[in-house]
Amino acid sequence: MSAGDEKIRISDLHAFYGESHILHGIDMHVSQGELVTLLGRNGAGRSTTLRSIMNMVGRRTGQININGRETIGMPAHKIAHLGVGFCPEERAIFSSLNVEENLMLPPAVRSDGMSVEEIYEMFPNLYERRTSQGTRLSGGEQQMLALARILRSGANILLLDEITEGLAPVIVKKLGEVLMRLKERGLTILLVEQNFRFAAPIADRHYVMEHGHIVEEVHAQELEAKSEMLNTYLGV
Amino acid sequence: MVTFLGINLFGLSGQLLVGLINGSFYALLSLGLAIIFGLLKIINFAQGALYMVGAFIAWMALQYMGINYWAALIIVPLLVGVIGVLMERYLLRPIANEDHLYSLLLTFGIALILQGAFTHGFGSSGLSYAIPAELKGGTKLPFMYLPNYRAWIIVASITVCFGTWWMIEKTKLGAYLRAGTENPQMMQAFGINVPLIVTLTFGFGVALAGLAGVMAAPVYAVSPEMGSNMLIVVFAIVVIGGMGSIGGAILTGLGMGVVEGLTKYFYPEASTTIIFLVMVVVLLLKPAGLFGKEA
Numbered sequence: 001m002s003a004g005d006e007k008i009r010i011s012d013l014h015a016f017y018g019e020s021h022i023l024h025g026i027d028m029h030v031s032q033g034e035l036v037t038l039l040g041r042n043g044a045g046r047s048t049t050l051r052s053i054m055n056m057v058g059r060r061t062g063q064i065n066i067n068g069r070e071t072i073g074m075p076a077h078k079i080a081h082l083g084v085g086f087c088p089e090e091r092a093i094f095s096s097l098n099v100e101e102n103l104m105l106p107p108a109v110r111s112d113g114m115s116v117e118e119i120y121e122m123f124p125n126l127y128e129r130r131t132s133q134g135t136r137l138s139g140g141e142q143q144m145l146a147l148a149r150i151l152r153s154g155a156n157i158l159l160l161d162e163i164t165e166g167l168a169p170v171i172v173k174k175l176g177e178v179l180m181r182l183k184e185r186g187l188t189i190l191l192v193e194q195n196f197r198f199a200a201p202i203a204d205r206h207y208v209m210e211h212g213h214i215v216e217e218v219h220a221q222e223l224e225a226k227s228e229m230l231n232t233y234l235g236v
Numbered sequence: 237m238v239t240f241l242g243i244n245l246f247g248l249s250g251q252l253l254v255g256l257i258n259g260s261f262y263a264l265l266s267l268g269l270a271i272i273f274g275l276l277k278i279i280n281f282a283q284g285a286l287y288m289v290g291a292f293i294a295w296m297a298l299q300y301m302g303i304n305y306w307a308a309l310i311i312v313p314l315l316v317g318v319i320g321v322l323m324e325r326y327l328l329r330p331i332a333n334e335d336h337l338y339s340l341l342l343t344f345g346i347a348l349i350l351q352g353a354f355t356h357g358f359g360s361s362g363l364s365y366a367i368p369a370e371l372k373g374g375t376k377l378p379f380m381y382l383p384n385y386r387a388w389i390i391v392a393s394i395t396v397c398f399g400t401w402w403m404i405e406k407t408k409l410g411a412y413l414r415a416g417t418e419n420p421q422m423m424q425a426f427g428i429n430v431p432l433i434v435t436l437t438f439g440f441g442v443a444l445a446g447l448a449g450v451m452a453a454p455v456y457a458v459s460p461e462m463g464s465n466m467l468i469v470v471f472a473i474v475v476i477g478g479m480g481s482i483g484g485a486i487l488t489g490l491g492m493g494v495v496e497g498l499t500k501y502f503y504p505e506a507s508t509t510i511i512f513l514v515m516v517v518v519l520l521l522k523p524a525g526l527f528g529k530e531a
Contacts, residue, residue, distance in 0.1 A: 054425045080427030092422040096414040104408070105415055106426035153426070 005032045006065070007157050007188040008053065013062035015045075015052040022048045024212040025062070030157075035179065035189040037199045039234055040209035046192040047089055049209070050159045053190075054086050055079055066157065081109045085155025089162045089192075091146045095135040099126055102134040102145055106153040113154030122178065123148055140171035147178065158182070161192045172198055196234060208233050249380040251501040252494060257386055257455065259493015260393035261287075261448050263486045265470045266477065267397055268444035270485035271404070273474070274417045275437045278328060278339045284467030285347035286442045290316050290449020291458045292354055295365050305368040308450050316446025317439040324438035329431070347464070354460040362457030389451055396447065397486040404482050413437060417480070472515045478528020488526060 008030040015023040023045050030036045038046040052060045055076040064071045066082045080086075085106075094102055103119065103126065120127035123144045129137060137145060143163055150158060164172045172195070179189065179202055193199040199206070200223060208216035210233060218226050265283060272280050293312045297303035303311065323346065331338045367385045374383040404410035412433060416423050420430045456462055470489075477488030492511050500507040518526060 056421055056425060075429075076421075076424035077427050077429045080425060086425045088422065088425075092419055094415045094418050096418055097411055101411050105411055107428060109427050150426075 006030070007032050007034075007067060008190065009063070009065040010049075010053070011063040011065075013049070013052060013060065013064060015048050015057045016059040017048075018058055022057070022212055023052060023060075026212075026214055028207055028214060028217075030188055030190050032188055033183065033186045034204045035183050035191060035202055037191045037193050037203045037206045038209055039193065039196065039199070039206050039230070041233075041235065042194075044209040045212040046209050047161050048212075050086065050161050050190065050192060051088075053079070053159060054084070080106070080153070080155070082157075083110050083155055084157045084159065085109070085150025085153060087146045087150060087158065087160045087163060089165065091142050093134040093137070093142045093145055095133060097134050098130070099132050099134055099137065099145060100130040103130075103149050103152060106149050108152075108154050110154030110156060114148075114151045116152065119148045119152055122181070140167050140174075143167060143171070143175070144178075147175075151182070156186070157188045157190075159190050162194060163191070164193065164195045164198050176202060196230070245379040248498075248501050249377075251497040253380065253382065253386060253497070254500070255494040255497020256390050256490065257493070258496060259490040260389050261452055261466065261489075262470055262473050262493050263397050263489030264393050264444050264448040264451075265466060266473045266485040266489045267400060267482065268441040268448075269470065269474050270477070270480055270482055271400075271413075271444075272438055272441035274480040274482070275413060276324075276328070276332075276339075276434055277336055278343070278438075279336070280438075280441070281340060281344040281467070282323070282346040282350065283343075283442065283445050284463030284465075284470065285350040286316050286319065286463070287445040287449045287452070287466060288354065288458075288460060288463035289319070289350055290446030291365070291453040291456075291462060292358070292449075293446070294450040294453045295363055295458045298365065305450070305454070306370075309447065312450045313443040313447040316449070317443035320442030321435055321439040323442075324435045328438070329435075347467075351460050351464060358460065360460055362459035362462075365453035365458055367454040385454060389455065392451060393448075394490070396444070397489075400444070401482055401486060469511055472511050476511075476515050476518045476525055478525025481525065481527040481529075484525060484527025 006029055010026055010028050013023055013026040014021065026049060038049060040046050048057060051057050053064055053066070055071070055074065060072065062072065066079070066084060069082055071079055071082070094105065097105065103116070125141050126145055126148060129141065134145065135142070147160070147163065163175055167175070176198060182189065183202070191199060191203065204220055206218045207214050208218065208230065215233065216229065218230065265287060269280060269283050272278055290312050293315055294305070294308040297308050297311065298305070327342060327346070328339055331342065371385040371388050374381050375387070404413055412423070412428060416428070416430055416433055423430050452462070473488050473492050474485060476492065477484035492514065495514065496507055496510055499510040
């Protein structure tokens with residue numbers, strides 16, 4: 001695979017919150033159209049990896065290349081404009097905005113984002129509740145809204161943090177279908193996921209994290225062979 | 237004399253008018269404070285001083301450069317806004333991550349410096365600013381004589397206040413402001429330059445004080461103390477309305493002006509303290525303020 005296909009390349013990334021050193025030299029890469037997961041226990045540094053890419057941690061060192069651009073010295077608000085969309089674990093739906101305002105809030109970062117019609121076709125619930133206050137939605141609907149707003153902005157590199165957490169199985173299934181559709185459209189997805197059964201069938205590759213390090217890289221076709229090792233790391 | 241149930245209607249309507257005038261200035265000033273507090277979580281003690289600076293710039297522009305009232309209405313808020321932008325960028329931003337007490341003390345210090353500088357330059361007796369020729373005279377109403385300039389203040393202030401409210405509640409720019417108030421870090425992650433929005437918001441908030449200063453120049457004496465006298469009352473109003481509530485600041489500002497006016501008629505002795513009494517009662521019954529969200 002040529003370097004031009006690489007959407008994210010991280011080398012020797014260290015991240016700090018105040019005095020605590022959270023990431024200890026992460027190396028990883030995600031290519032165009034790939035769906036890659038970060039697996040690991042709580043506190044392994046998976047969310048911090050995503051937040052470091054967005055420059056939302058206290059301090060970070062190393063290299064983070066996005067679309068071939070070095071971003072380690074870039075201010076946070078410039079990173080989205082490289083085509084990156086971030087969906088944080090807490091979803092961060094704005095309570096002072098209604099559903100449609102939430103959806104329209106992120107500025108377009110690329111020109112070919114999904115149209116509002118496409119979004120409402122993909123998530124009919126959001127259309128029905130478009131005038132409700134953002135935080136009045138159910139957990140599942142809030143998650144869809146958090147995803148929908150970055151799709152509308154045209155982001156084609158998605159960083160998704162625990163999007164299935166606490167959601168009913170039927171909604172988790174729906175989200176799985178959505179991710180498959182996005183993958184078919186050629187979007188690049190880096191997914192932090194606790195629910196291995198959700199991630200396994202849709203991901204191309206997995207990175208396993210522990211104590212702020214990447215300890216293992218597993219390709220989809222190796223899952224069977226390496227299931228023993230994954231069990232030990234993830235405790236599933 | 238026209239009376240109704242023993243009430244002198246001329247006297248009452250006169251005090252109501254004075255109340256509405258004061259309320260117009262309260263509304264403009266507390267609106268600026270509420271906008272700044274909402275996004276920056278800064279209690280801007282310099283708001284009153286910048287209102288005073290606005291009045292002085294208008295006075296100097298007229299005296300030294302012959303710039304009339306109408307031009308001052310545009311130029312002065314812009315200048316005061318630029319002062320605000322510089323203040324935010326070079327004084328407040330470096331301490332943005334410290335305890336909010338520091339920014340409060342800093343703005344308080346700025347207020348004292350500005351007030352001291354103008355007292356040094358112009359004395360404390362107060363200067364007069366003529367009502368613009370277009371707004372001289374007045375209208376005779378059934379119970380009162382309504383001077384045109386005073387009517388203009390009320391209309392202009394309400395227009396500016398509700399225009400600002402509309403901009404914040406109904407436009408995309410306002411959505412940025414509301415969302416930035418709630419979760420600035422996430423706004424950055426969406427690619428929005430939050431530090432720039434913060435600077436411009438602070439500039440806009442103090443520009444409102446500058447505008448109030450120009451409008452106040454022809455009705456109150458232009459004096460270095462005019463801001464500090466006003467500010468304490470305005471803080472009480474912001475507390476009554478609810479910290480950071482935009483609509484609350486406007487309605488409470490106007491409402492408290494009227495309450496003050498009514499008190500001046502019915503029980504003049506209490507007129508300077510009534511707003512603080514209301515504040516105490518509101519804090520006891522609804523600590524978040526009349527329009528504030530409960531934490």
